[in-house]
Amino acid sequence: MHKEEAENYLHKKVENGEEVSPVLPEGIKNYLIDIDGTICDDIPNEEPERMETAELYPDALETCNRWYDEGHLICFFTSRVEANREVTEAWLKRNGFKYHSLLMGKPRGGNYHWIDNHLVKATQYKGKFTELVKKEVTIQVFDDGVNDN
Numbered sequence: 538m539h540k541e542e543a544e545n546y547l548h549k550k551v552e553n554g555e556e557v558s559p560v561l562p563e564g565i566k567n568y569l570i571d572i573d574g575t576i577c578d579d580i581p582n583e584e585p586e587r588m589e590t591a592e593l594y595p596d597a598l599e600t601c602n603r604w605y606d607e608g609h610l611i612c613f614f615t616s617r618v619e620a621n622r623e624v625t626e627a628w629l630k631r632n633g634f635k636y637h638s639l640l641m642g643k644p645r646g647g648n649y650h651w652i653d654n655h656l657v658k659a660t661q662y663k664g665k666f667t668e669l670v671k672k673e674v675t676i677q678v679f680d681d682g683v684n685d686n
Contacts, residue, residue, distance in 0.1 A: 543610050543637045558655070561610070568604055569614040571643070572625065575662045576601065582617060582645075588624045593632055596666035605635040612638040616645045
């Protein structure tokens, strides 16, 4: 899915006369992918001169581009600061990444606890891009008063 087509999915949506956030069609995922330490060498903001020559991790390009070609949305979401946007975009282009958007300024420090009104699925990168598999895990959720047993 090209950037223009992706924008069509993300246009204004109205339900019962009120604007609401758009929802992607069934089967389309919106991947938010970190850069440093996930698709390439882990480069801290304090060493921006290394960003231009960061080494790509095995299978990262193939996996991300396959997801793009399958019609999913690819957004790189990085802790790099806005001042490093140009070098980041150049690196992504030089390495052949296909993507729809790039968000700079993700909070640093990890151990994220993301709270959102949309379903969020998190996958921690642990050194190898493979097919995503389903696993049962224990998660924290808000107590909504419903017993799910």
